[in-house]
Amino acid sequence: MDQPDSQHAPDSVVGMSKGDATDALVAADDSRDPEFVEAILGHVTDDGVVTEDAIDETVADASMVLSTAETRVELAQQALEDATATAKDVSGVDTVRSRLDTFESTVSALDAHVTDLGASIQSLSGWRNGDGDLYGLVTGLRDVTSEAQTVTRVADDTQLDLEQFERWVSSHDWRRDELDADVDALEQSLDDLACTCEELSTTDDGRLWFDAMLRRHVVSLLVADVRAELADLRELADRNDVDADGLDEIADRLDELDDRTTTLGDELDSLAQATWQAQFEDRLTSFREGLDEFEPPVSWGDVQSELEQRRPDVGQ
Structure with missing residues (x-):
C-alpha cells in the first residue's frame, strides 16, 4: 500500500519556524504567494513556530x-x-x-x-x-x-x-406606514427623473437619456406593484375587520404618480434625438422585456439589480 506523501502532510511542517514553513509550502506549489502563505501561517504558530x-x-x-x-x-x-x-x-x-x-x-x-x-x-x-x-x-x-x-x-x-x-x-397601521414610505420613495424617484429631463434640454449626451428611460420604466413597474399591494392591504384590513384608514389617501397619491410618470415619459420621448433612439433601441427593448418578467408582488431589490446592470456610466 502506498504511504502518505509526508511532504504534503500537515505535520510535515510542524516544528518549523514560520519562515521555513512558508518556504516549504511555496516549494510544494510555486503558484502560492509567499506573503499570503506567511500570513495564514500566523494562525497556526506559537512564538513563530x-x-x-x-x-x-x-x-x-x-x-x-x-x-x-x-x-x-x-x-x-x-x-x-x-x-x-x-x-x-x-x-x-x-x-x-x-x-x-x-x-x-x-x-x-x-x-x-x-x-x-x-x-x-x-x-x-x-x-x-x-x-x-x-x-x-x-x-x-x-x-x-x-x-x-x-x-x-x-x-x-x-x-x-x-x-x-x-x-x-398584525398591524394595519404598520402596513399602511410601510406602503406610504414606498410611495415617498417613488415620488423621490420621479423628482430625480424630472431633474434629468431638465438637464437633457441642455445636453447632447444620449447616455443620460437612456439612463432616464430605464428609470422611467422601473418607476412604472414599481407604481403598479404598490397599487397591487394596496389592494392586498385592503383585503387584509377586511379580513382583520379593521378600518382601512389611510388607504384611500395612498390610492390618490398613486394616481398622481401615474400621471407624473406619463407626463415625464412623454417629455423624455419628445427630448429623444434620432441618433439616441437608434443607438439604444435594442437595449431598451431588452430591458423592457426583462421587466415584463416581474409580476406583483415584485422584489424591489431584484428590479434595482436589473437596473444597475443596464445603466450606462453617465459620470464621465
Whole structure:
C-alpha cells in the first residue's frame, strides 16, 4: 500500500519556524504567494513556530464560529415558524404569501449552508491523518470561518425581518406606514427623473437619456406593484375587520404618480434625438422585456439589480 506523501502532510511542517514553513509550502506549489502563505501561517504558530497545539486551536476556533452560526440559523427557523403561525389566516393573500416564500427560501438556504460547513469542518478536523497539506487546512478553516460569519449575519438579519413581518401582519397601521414610505420613495424617484429631463434640454449626451428611460420604466413597474399591494392591504384590513384608514389617501397619491410618470415619459420621448433612439433601441427593448418578467408582488431589490446592470456610466 502506498504511504502518505509526508511532504504534503500537515505535520510535515510542524516544528518549523514560520519562515521555513512558508518556504516549504511555496516549494510544494510555486503558484502560492509567499506573503499570503506567511500570513495564514500566523494562525497556526506559537512564538513563530508551527505547532500542533496552534493548529488544534485554530480548528477549535473555526468550530466555535460555526456553532454560533448553527444556533443563529435555529433561531431564524423558530422565528419563521412563529411568523408562519401568525400569518396562518391570511397566508393566501399574495403579498403575505410572497414574503413568507422569500423567508422560507432564505432560511432553507441558510440551513443547507451550515450543514455543508459542518461537513467541511469535520473533514478538516482530521488533519492529523495527513489529508492534504497545512496550506489547504488553514485556508479551508479560514473559508469556513468567513462563511459561517456570513451565515450568522444573514440569519440575524432574517430573524429581525421575520419579527418585523409579524408586526406587519398584525398591524394595519404598520402596513399602511410601510406602503406610504414606498410611495415617498417613488415620488423621490420621479423628482430625480424630472431633474434629468431638465438637464437633457441642455445636453447632447444620449447616455443620460437612456439612463432616464430605464428609470422611467422601473418607476412604472414599481407604481403598479404598490397599487397591487394596496389592494392586498385592503383585503387584509377586511379580513382583520379593521378600518382601512389611510388607504384611500395612498390610492390618490398613486394616481398622481401615474400621471407624473406619463407626463415625464412623454417629455423624455419628445427630448429623444434620432441618433439616441437608434443607438439604444435594442437595449431598451431588452430591458423592457426583462421587466415584463416581474409580476406583483415584485422584489424591489431584484428590479434595482436589473437596473444597475443596464445603466450606462453617465459620470464621465
